[in-house]
Amino acid sequence: MSTAYDRTGQVPTQTPDGPADGFTRLSPQTGTGFVLSAGQRLTVVDPTGEQVSDLFCFSAEDHAEWFSTGRTIDYANSVAVTTGTVLHSNRSRPMLTVVEDTCGHHDILLTPCSQQTFDLLYPEFEGAYHPSCLENLVTGLEPFGVVADQVSTTLNIFMNVWSERSGELHIDPPTSVAGDRFVVRAEMDLHVGLTACSAEKSNAGTCKPIDYRID
Secondary structure (H helix, E strand, O other), rough: OOOEOEEEOOOOOEEOOEEEEEEEEOOOOOEEEEEOOOOEEEEEEEEEOOOOEEEEEOOOOOOEEEEOOOHHHHHHHHOOOOOOOOOOOOOOOOOEEEEEEEOOOOOOOOOOOOOOHHHOOHHHHHOOOOOOHHHHHHHHHHHHOHHHHHHHEEEEEOOEEEEOOOOEEEOOOOOOEEEEEEEEOOOOOEEEEOOOOHHHHHHHOOOEEEEEEEE
């Protein structure tokens, strides 16, 4: 078994045989949903490097309250997400606080990939079915009664998006290396969807797994 060390020298996950104790592994192009109670921490690890993980969440008490990238950008006056960033809801309440980040490059501008993403931006697939983060988020959150139209712009953990002065956006390979982790603390009871991103162009050409743990 080979071991992946993060930037601090700790061992949060193992590869390729499976995750470390306490972690759950999402296979490439899959997702899940779960309850994250106030005060609990979610640790998301990139076990092999250069892999994005989409996250979206709702208040567990009322799905009309959901993660808002717009409010988050407004209140931080920044599109950067890293240690100390507070992720706000559409009602301007804190939902999650980033408590640790060993990568430093994440995105809150782009929507989760969908079948339409691949139809429009991946002509090589010729309209064929393709797994997507939107589908995987909805499938993971379906037990909580969530449908596709309720999922808005996601927190794209480890995604490397940057803008030219003209406003044109670029999606480069993630800067995450094997073992990089991103940790958030829930500020309210949440229903959370999490994926191992399905878009090849966002993941240096190859979709890979994501590990996560709830404490």
